[in-house]
Amino acid sequence: MASRWPERLWIVRHGESAGNVARNLAEAGGQGRIDIADRDVDVPLSPLGEAQACALGRWFGDMPESERPEVVLSSPYVRALRTADIVRDCGGFSPEAHRPTPDERLREKEFGILDRLTRHGIKELHPEQSEFRRLLGKFYHRPPGGESWCDVILRLRSALDTLSLHHADRRVLIVTHQVVVLCLRYLLENLTEAEILAIDREQDVANCSVTEYRLDRTCGPNGELKLARYNFTAPLEREGAPVTREPDAAVAAR
Numbered sequence: 001m002a003s004r005w006p007e008r009l010w011i012v013r014h015g016e017s018a019g020n021v022a023r024n025l026a027e028a029g030g031q032g033r034i035d036i037a038d039r040d041v042d043v044p045l046s047p048l049g050e051a052q053a054c055a056l057g058r059w060f061g062d063m064p065e066s067e068r069p070e071v072v073l074s075s076p077y078v079r080a081l082r083t084a085d086i087v088r089d090c091g092g093f094s095p096e097a098h099r100p101t102p103d104e105r106l107r108e109k110e111f112g113i114l115d116r117l118t119r120h121g122i123k124e125l126h127p128e129q130s131e132f133r134r135l136l137g138k139f140y141h142r143p144p145g146g147e148s149w150c151d152v153i154l155r156l157r158s159a160l161d162t163l164s165l166h167h168a169d170r171r172v173l174i175v176t177h178q179v180v181v182l183c184l185r186y187l188l189e190n191l192t193e194a195e196i197l198a199i200d201r202e203q204d205v206a207n208c209s210v211t212e213y214r215l216d217r218t219c220g221p222n223g224e225l226k227l228a229r230y231n232f233t234a235p236l237e238r239e240g241a242p243v244t245r246e247p248d249a250a251v252a253a254r
Contacts, residue, residue: 004168007215008214009225015045015049020246024246041077069092070171072101074101074106076107094171103159106176107176109149182196206231213226214228
């Protein structure tokens with residue numbers, strides 16, 4: 001039976017970035033701003049993030065060639081593309097897979113005027129935004145110049161249409177960001193706002209963790225993608241790469 005969905009879909013958060021490290025330092029020091037010079041799109045992986053990506057690549061590489069990713073899509077941000085490249089270099093792709101394809105719809109949530117601010121910095125410099133977020137909830141709150149979770153979901157609906165149109169019955173790997181992982185779950189599992197925010201509250205999405213869906217052809221005329229695992233970090237633990245879960249930007253803005 002033909003399907004509109006990939007045979008298997010892996011969604012991976014990028015490895016630890018220099019922004020994760022800088023944010024931790026700023027929070028620990030009670031600072032209002034995260035000290036990093038690069039644009040968010042240009043923030044590189046940390047050395048640990050590169051090790052995490054290679055550990056993930058070796059995990060994929062241990063699969064039979066017929067089970068590895070054959071289509072690889074990535075956020076265009078440096079930390080995501082670099083993660084995908086390292087996974088490839090460490091043997092994680094099917095031999096017929098091409099280089100990772102950047103797709104701007106998979107980019108990080110945009111934070112607008114709250115970019116590079118810690119929770120303390122947001123309360124100090126933009127107290128009205130803290131109040132708006134409290135009233136609206138982060139699912140709907142859109143900071144000036146930035147996006148809400150709903151804005152991210154809107155662009156991801158288009159990305160999933162492309163996935164079904166061009167990559168049905170394939171094995172697809174997506175490398176992206178924490179909020180995007182959660183918003184894709186919201187769409188693929190037809191969750192409610194309350195359900196996805198409850199999942200988010202349980203724990204942050206770990207760097208280089210794997211969220212995997214498998215096609216169940218018995219469900220409906222086109223089959224359905226069923227969640228097989230979420231926030232799976234065993235590939236890192238097996239290789240001795242520390243597991244990290246730091247947000248990329250201000251927790252209050254995410």
